[in-house]
Amino acid sequence: MTDAEKTILLVEDNADDEALTLRALARNGIANKVVVARDGVEALDYLFATGAHTGREGHQTPVLVLLDLKLPRIDGLEVLRRLRADPRTAPLPVVVLTSSTEPKDVAGSYDQFANSYIRKPVDFADFMSVVRRLGLYWLILNVPPSQGEN
Amino acid sequence: MNRNAPPVLLVEDNPDDQALALRALKRSDIRAPVVIVSDGEEALDYMFGTGAYAGRDCRQRPALVLLDLKLPKVGGLDVLRRLREDQRTRSQPIVVLTTSNEESDLRNSYQLHVNSYVRKPVSSEQYDDVMREIGEYWLTLNLPPPAPVP
Numbered sequence: 161m162t163d164a165e166k167t168i169l170l171v172e173d174n175a176d177d178e179a180l181t182l183r184a185l186a187r188n189g190i191a192n193k194v195v196v197a198r199d200g201v202e203a204l205d206y207l208f209a210t211g212a213h214t215g216r217e218g219h220q221t222p223v224l225v226l227l228d229l230k231l232p233r234i235d236g237l238e239v240l241r242r243l244r245a246d247p248r249t250a251p252l253p254v255v256v257l258t259s260s261t262e263p264k265d266v267a268g269s270y271d272q273f274a275n276s277y278i279r280k281p282v283d284f285a286d287f288m289s290v291v292r293r294l295g296l297y298w299l300i301l302n303v304p305p306s307q308g309e310n
Numbered sequence: 311m312n313r314n315a316p317p318v319l320l321v322e323d324n325p326d327d328q329a330l331a332l333r334a335l336k337r338s339d340i341r342a343p344v345v346i347v348s349d350g351e352e353a354l355d356y357m358f359g360t361g362a363y364a365g366r367d368c369r370q371r372p373a374l375v376l377l378d379l380k381l382p383k384v385g386g387l388d389v390l391r392r393l394r395e396d397q398r399t400r401s402q403p404i405v406v407l408t409t410s411n412e413e414s415d416l417r418n419s420y421q422l423h424v425n426s427y428v429r430k431p432v433s434s435e436q437y438d439d440v441m442r443e444i445g446e447y448w449l450t451l452n453l454p455p456p457a458p459v460p
Contacts, residue, residue, distance in 0.1 A: 251420035263456040270401035270455040273423040277453045290451065297447045301440065303427045305420040 166299070168194045169222040171203040171239065172257075173231050177280065181226070181257075184291035190299055195222070200234025203227075204242060207249050221252060223304045226294075227274075229258040229265055237265075240272040251305035253298055317343040318445070319372040321353040321389065322407075323381050330434055331376070334441030340449050342373055350384025353377070354392060357399050369457065371402055374448045377424075379408040379415055387415070390422045401455035403448055 168185070172178045178196055185194060197203035205211035207221070225243070229236035236256065243249040255276045256269045269277050278294055281287045318335065322328050328346050335344055347353045353375075355361035359368040375393075379386035386406065393399040405426045406419045419427050428444060431437045 251417070253426075261453065266453055267401070267456050275425045276403075276447075277455075278451060279453055293447065293451055297426075297443065297451075301428055301443055301447075303416060303429055305416060305427075 165220075166192050166223040166304075167220065168192050168299075169197060169203065169206060169225045170194050171197045171200070171225065171227045171231065171236065173198050173228065177228070180284070180287055181291055184288045185295050187288070188292040188295060190295045192223070192299060199232040200236065200239045203231075203239050204234065207243055208246070221249060221306060223253070223306065224298045225252055225254045226257045227254055229256060229260055229269070237268050237272060240269065240274060244273055253302065253304060255294060255298060257294070315342045316371060316373040317345045318449075319353070319356060319375045320344055320346045321350070321375065321377045321381065321386065322346065323348045323378065327378070327430070330437045331441055334438040335445055337438060338442040338445050340442075340445040342445075342449060345372070349382040350386060350389045352383075353381075353389050354384060357393060357402070358396070368398060371399070371457070373403070373454065374445075375402055375404045376407050376444070377404055379406060379410050379419075387418050387422065390419065390424060394423050403452065403454060405444055405448065407444070 170178065170181060172181065182194060195206060197206050201211065205213045209216040227236045227239060240254060243252060243254070253275045255278055256274045257278050257280055258265065259280045261279055266277055278290060281290055320328065320331055322331065332344055345356065347356055352362065355363045356366065357368060359366040377386050377389060390404060393402055393404065403425050405428055406424050407428050407430055408415065409430045416427060428440065431440050
């Protein structure tokens with residue numbers, strides 16, 4: 161697989177945060193294709209090739225999911241619970257990327273086996289730096305569950 | 311080094327790798343003490359305050375567990391399973407650090423909800439870089455699970 165085929169699923173309803181995240185990834189040479197889902201239903205439809213994503217090549221799971229928690233329709237913790245409950249998506253690396261630092265959100269995420277929990281910085285430069293560091297860690301250092309398959 | 315900071319628990323039976331990891335963490339900006347255990351049984355004893363670690367307050371969780379897979383007495387995957395099965399350690403951030411290229415190790419680690427899977431580098435220079443990246447990500451970027459309720 162080339163980097164462009166290793167898709168990142170970004171689940172984010174805020175257009176500014178979406179633009180910033182895409183910019184930070186691109187600026188740091190992360191060439192992966194990024195699919196954006198703007199609410200929890202869209203995220204699940206993409207993952208399970210249902211709804212608007214019916215017919216999508218279902219075997220193509222993303223290499224990384226960046227998941228906001230406060231989302232319209234179905235929230236992030238519920239998305240996480242459902243993807244962990246399905247064997248097709250259970251092993252996916254999921255990084256919660258959110259402005260919330262509430263202990264119930266942090267604990268709830270780890271309870272559903274989020275791989276990592278990152279607080280979204282408010283400051284622009286910090287945001288860019290955080291996305292760069294998490295991108296490099298998960299796309300270069302970490303070995304994803306699907307490596308070697310296909 | 312802040313001796314009251316939660317430690318990094320290194321589960322590694324190879325003395326050369328122990329020394330490399332220790333040196334790499336000391337050279338990095340990670341201000342955490344490192345506890346080394348040499349087999350899976352000792353790792354579980356440390357985490358649960360049993361055996362040689364009887365009386366250790368196991369509510370004091372390590373900031374990170376670095377887990378080799380090929381270990382004497384109790385293997386790394388069994389350590390991972392037992393930590394995930396117990397409420398006290400279910401959310402513990404755990405990174406598998408191994409030379410294994412076996413697809414089954416990768417798949418089983420993610421099925422047992424490892425946080426991250428990293429291949430052990432071959433050269434000592436790369437070892438420093440990889441340990442620094444792991445340390446910085448999990449000790450400074452990732453938001454850890456809240457402390458368990460006493």
